[in-house]
Amino acid sequence: MVFEHQREYSSQWQAVVSIASKIGCTAETLRRWVRRAEVDSGQRAGVTSDERVRIKELERENRELRRANEILRKASAYFAQAELDRRPKR
Template sequence: SQWAAIESIAGKIGCTGETLRKWVRQGERDSGVRPGPSTVEQQRIKDLEREVRELRKTNEILKLASAYFA
């Protein structure tokens, strides 16, 4: 089975079976074999979420500043 192969290889490369399983699944998503976000898409989402947080913080500062000067 795939899990038996993963367990066998994981011990040889010095990681846990679960870690190797996650790498295999992510590789399958990156190559289009398995549905889900690829590594590039996950990074883009992470970057966009960071940008949204920064913009919200900036917007809040601008609201406070405009209320102060109004």
């Protein structure tokens, strides 16, 4: 709505304030939605919503892999020590 009616106002902020009161949200909330829409459509620089989702997925996967590597490292050390303890002593 902001993009459609922006021409009727002297600034985008005035359009945001007017439309926000009509749809029942704060002007700041609507402003953020407008900025997000601008980024997603390529009108404004930034990370798109799809990219944000992908980054979060990659960060989660990275944490899981680090956790798994730590478990494997500890298990490897444990079994290496068990093998040393098992060898006959001369």
